[in-house]
Amino acid sequence: MKEIAVEFEKHNESDKVKELEDAVLELADLSEDSVHLSSAVQAIANRYQPKEEVNNFRKLLEDEVSKLKGQSTTSDPNSNPLVRQFKEAVWKVHHEGQPMPGEEQEDIVMTSTQSSILNMTCPLTGKPVTELEEPVRSVECKHIYEKRIIMQYIKSSNRCPISGCPKKLRADRVVQDALLLIEIEELRKMNKETEVEDFTLLNEDD
Known part of the structure; x- marks a missing residue:
């Protein structure tokens, strides 16, 4: 959606850009809800x-989701990496090199998907996150792992296997949220673009 929005912005079709932005915000909300539900x-x-008595599982589930939402630190959808990347891409069309509204000049502007993916490789398998069969992410520390391997690891240790990370892991808090798959796909695209650029430069040198 980011690429489509950029094209709309280039042609000053602000209404269509706004529709896509609303869709991205909705996706971010749904992703957060899916993490809480899982x-x-x-x-x-x-x-x-x-x-002996029948449990009211609907009530149990609603109460648990409410509790998790209350503990969540990501209540502002604009702080979601996907939303931020979308807005930055659109902003850069006509304001390249300028800070977005609300940002100070000296602030570091996060513009790449890499900024929202904290670890480029799974600490347990050594595989790049773009090659993981079933990537999952810790709700606590946002590190990414191969699901089957991290679930086995959690049975013997609850500390995040990333060196220096103090967070503790729980099986129910290591999930595959919708945004993770989108971010990994974005990273794959970026890697391919970099490979093409490198190949072009090599040909020019020849």
Whole structure:
């Protein structure tokens, strides 16, 4: 959507850009909700004890989701990496080199997908995140791992395997959110573009 929005912005089709921005904001909200829901289901499953009376699972789930939302530190959708990257790409069309509104000149502007993907390789498999079969991300520290391997790891240790990371991991808080897949796909595209540029430069040198 970012690339499409950039094209619309180049042609000053602001209404269409706004529609895409609203869609990105909605996607960010849905992604956050899916993470909370997944964590809530896992948490309830871990605590569940069969009883004679029938449990109201809907109520349990709603309460758990509400609790997780209350603990969330990402309530502002504009701080979501996907939303930020979208807005920055659109802003740069007509304001290249200028800080976005609300940013100080000396602020470091995060413009690449790499800035929202904290680790480029899985610490347990050594594979680039773009090659992971089932990438998952810790809700706590945002580090990315291969799901099967990290779930095995958590059984024996709850500390994030990234060197220097103090966060502790829980199986129900290591999830595959929708944004992660989008960010990884963006990273793949960036890597391909870099490869093409490098190949072009090599040919020019020849």
